[in-house]
Amino acid sequence: MREDMNNDRTRTLTDSQINLGTHPDAGITVEAVGQRLRQYEVIAAIGEGGIGCVFKARHRVLNRSVALKVLRGEWADDPTFIERFRREASTLANLNHPGIVAIHDYGESGDLCYIAMELVDGSTLRQLMDAGEITPGRVLAIAGDLCAALSAAHKCGIVHRDIKPSNIVIDKQGRLKLVDFGLSKIRQPQSSEFTLTTPDTRLGTPVYVAPEQWKNPQLADERADIFALGVVIYEMLAGGKPIGNFPLASAKAGLSPRVDAVLSKAMQNDPNLRYASVEDFHRDLVRAFRKKSTVARNSLIAAAALVMATASAFILPHINAPARRPAHIPALTNFPSPQKISTSPAAPVSDDADSRCEY
Ligand SMILES: Nc1ncnc2c1ncn2[C@@H]1O[C@H](COP(=O)(O)OP(=O)(O)OP(=O)(O)O)[C@@H](O)[C@H]1O
Numbered sequence: 192m193r194e195d196m197n198n199d200r201t202r203t204l205t206d207s208q209i210n211l212g213t214h215p216d217a218g219i220t221v222e223a224v225g226q227r228l229r230q231y232e233v234i235a236a237i238g239e240g241g242i243g244c245v246f247k248a249r250h251r252v253l254n255r256s257v258a259l260k261v262l263r264g265e266w267a268d269d270p271t272f273i274e275r276f277r278r279e280a281s282t283l284a285n286l287n288h289p290g291i292v293a294i295h296d297y298g299e300s301g302d303l304c305y306i307a308m309e310l311v312d313g314s315t316l317r318q319l320m321d322a323g324e325i326t327p328g329r330v331l332a333i334a335g336d337l338c339a340a341l342s343a344a345h346k347c348g349i350v351h352r353d354i355k356p357s358n359i360v361i362d363k364q365g366r367l368k369l370v371d372f373g374l375s376k377i378r379q380p381q382s383s384e385f386t387l388t389t390p391d392t393r394l395g396t397p398v399y400v401a402p403e404q405w406k407n408p409q410l411a412d413e414r415a416d417i418f419a420l421g422v423v424i425y426e427m428l429a430g431g432k433p434i435g436n437f438p439l440a441s442a443k444a445g446l447s448p449r450v451d452a453v454l455s456k457a458m459q460n461d462p463n464l465r466y467a468s469v470e471d472f473h474r475d476l477v478r479a480f481r482k483k484s485t486v487a488r489n490s491l492i493a494a495a496a497l498v499m500a501t502a503s504a505f506i507l508p509h510i511n512a513p514a515r516r517p518a519h520i521p522a523l524t525n526f527p528s529p530q531k532i533s534t535s536p537a538a539p540v541s542d543d544a545d546s547r548c549e550y
Pocket residue numbers: 237238239240241242243244245258260292308309310311312315353357358360370371372373
């Protein structure tokens with residue numbers, strides 16, 4: 192039984208013999224995959240999506256832990272999904288970035304297609320959000336890692352087209368990896384044209400998918416990923432999806448309203464009104480987050496001035512000394528009140544300033 196990228200798919204075992212995905216409801220078990228892929232010790236199921244089941248495994252000879260993604264049984268005979276799986280593997284093989292999961296191997300063993308990749312020992316962003324572990328303080332770092340990974344893919348002419356929290360995995364040291372390039376699109380060399388990694392039988396996940404991608408998946412370019420990125424960052428800050436009459440992320444996360452303006456620009460329905468690049472989006476996001484510290488600092492100074500003024504008014508007259516404001520404390524009226532600062536309208540997002548992207 193050969194298991195490399197070039198072999199033909201042969202049915203050396205029947206489905207019933209290995210109890211592997213015999214019908215849509217059948218699960219692919221640890222035992223079944225272990226029986227089929229003898230070079231791996233298959234340890235446990237660690238994830239599942241619409242296309243694949245993912246297992247923690249160890250390569251017996253290399254003694255290396257891997258994540259084994261196996262095409263689900265219900266798609267095992269479907270050429271469209273097999274092609275999608277092959278293209279996912281080849282896309283990953285052509286990307287090399289610390290924020291994108293690395294591929295180790297691809298194979299087809301009988302009717303079992305698998306991708307062996309770097310094992311991310313951690314949780315998906317979805318799991319972390321559900322567990323309440325994504326505080327506003329973590330969001331900028333996660334957004335920065337996401338932008339870096341996506342920027343690397345875009346520079347290679349690859350649009351992910353399925354950015355969502357369950358396709359973002361963060362290990363226990365906080366390192367982020369983008370997974371699941373099964374819906375990605377590749378730009379032809381020397382051309383502005385894209386080809387799809389697979390026929391568009393599945394478009395992605397509602398709410399994260401940009402309107403033009405819904406209408407015609409072939410229209411999706413880098414800006415479709417920026418749309419999805421905006422939704423994911425909104426969700427991390429606001430604790431819910433931007434559906435219906437959704438609250439402002441800044442209000443939920445205690446940030447400057449500038450953050451709302453940046454996210455709104457990323458999530459515009461018209462791709463021409465969105466950021467043109469992930470770098471531009473990241474630059475403005477960093478600036479908007481920094482606005483928070485300005486607000487906080489002003490609030491602190493205003494509060495300190497208020498205390499001093501109160502002391503001047505009520506305490507100093509009683510100790511028979513002239514009430515004097517220290518020279519370094521400005522008059523209270525010079526400070527905007529915290530309320531005024533937090534309710535000021537968002538300034539428009541500028542596109543013209545220097546880049547602060549750090550990747
Ligand atoms: N390299 C990895 N390391 C650890 N866990 C992983 C890895 N790759 C995937 N997973 C887990 O497996 C789940 C499913 O993987 P993946 O998203 O690639 O499958 P899919 O079937 O293509 O998903 P979708 O339904 O989004 O198309 C992920 O959400 C994640 O929990």
